[in-house]
Amino acid sequence: AQTVTQSQPEMSVQEAETVTLSCTYDTSENNYYLFWYKQPPSRQMILVIRQEAYKQQNATENRFSVNFQKAAKSFSLKISDSQLGDTAMYFCAFMKLVGNQFYFGTGTSLTVIP
Amino acid sequence: EPEVTQTPSHQVTQMGQEVILRCVPISNHLYFYWYRQILGQKVEFLVSFYNNEISEKSEIFDDQFSVERPDGSNFTLKIRSTKLEDSAMYFCASSGRETQYFGPGTRLLVL
Numbered sequence: 001a002q003t004v005t006q007s008q009p010e011m012s013v014q015e016a017e018t019v020t021l022s023c024t025y026d027t028s029e030n031n032y033y034l035f036w037y038k039q040p041p042s043r044q045m046i047l048v049i050r051q052e053a054y055k056q057q058n059a060t061e062n063r064f065s066v067n068f069q070k071a072a073k074s075f076s077l078k079i080s081d082s083q084l085g086d087t088a089m090y091f092c093a094f095m096k097l098v099g100n101q102f103y104f105g106t107g108t109s110l111t112v113i114p
Numbered sequence: 115e116p117e118v119t120q121t122p123s124h125q126v127t128q129m130g131q132e133v134i135l136r137c138v139p140i141s142n143h144l145y146f147y148w149y150r151q152i153l154g155q156k157v158e159f160l161v162s163f164y165n166n167e168i169s170e171k172s173e174i175f176d177d178q179f180s181v182e183r184p185d186g187s188n189f190t191l192k193i194r195s196t197k198l199e200d201s202a203m204y205f206c207a208s209s210g211r212e213t214q215y216f217g218p219g220t221r222l223l224v225l
Contacts, residue, residue: 033212033213035213035214037216042218043151043203043218043219043221044216044217044218044219045157045205045207045216045219046216047213047215050212050213052212091156091157093157095212095214097212099162099169099170100145100147100162100164100169100170100209100212100214101147101159101162101170101172102147102149102157102159102207102214103159104156104157104158104159105156106155106156107156
């Protein structure tokens with residue numbers, strides 16, 4: 001079974017600063033995908049960034065980047081130049097290639113302080 | 115930009131009643147999913163659907179739940195006899211390949 005662990009229930013960061021959200025996972029699969037989704041107060045799930053396990057290069061999307069450590073089964077999200085609109089719950093998710101089922105972590109509530 | 119839509123946005127029902135939650139996936143997507151999120155908890159997988167049949171389902175998805183793609187655009191989740199513990203946010207998602215795009219959710223409250 002796949003499990004995803006987010007060990008930081010809550011975090012805060014000053015506006016314009018950088019913050020890193022941690023995520024670890026457990027799987028016996030060799031090929032899979034990892035995702036970070038953002039859930040603002042509206043509760044819509046919004047894709048932030050995606051990483052293919054077979055790619056060694058860390059994914060980046062503007063101010064968002066990941067540190068993917070496959071051997072350690074770690075997938076952290078770095079948000080640079082934090083903005084007030086980044087305040088949200090962030091979920092790490094794992095997807096195996098067969099079945100496409102997502103396994104979500106418990107989330108990290110991020111607050112950006114002005 | 116295409117997006118997944120869900121109706122209704124909110125649904126209040128009495129325990130024991132049947133509810134149908136509706137979703138319109140992104141038009142060229144082939145995989146469809148339902149997830150639920152009980153308030154304050156993580157998002158949980160319910161079921162995935164591909165080629166007009168269930169491809170995978172979780173332990174939560176028991177005989178009270180069913181899914182259907184009644185036409186070329188809609189994807190529905192039916193709960194036959196709702197229980198108090200079915201109160202949650204229900205998300206539909208669709209994907210072409212690996213990235214799943216989520217709808218805005220239906221907030222279901224069972225009284």
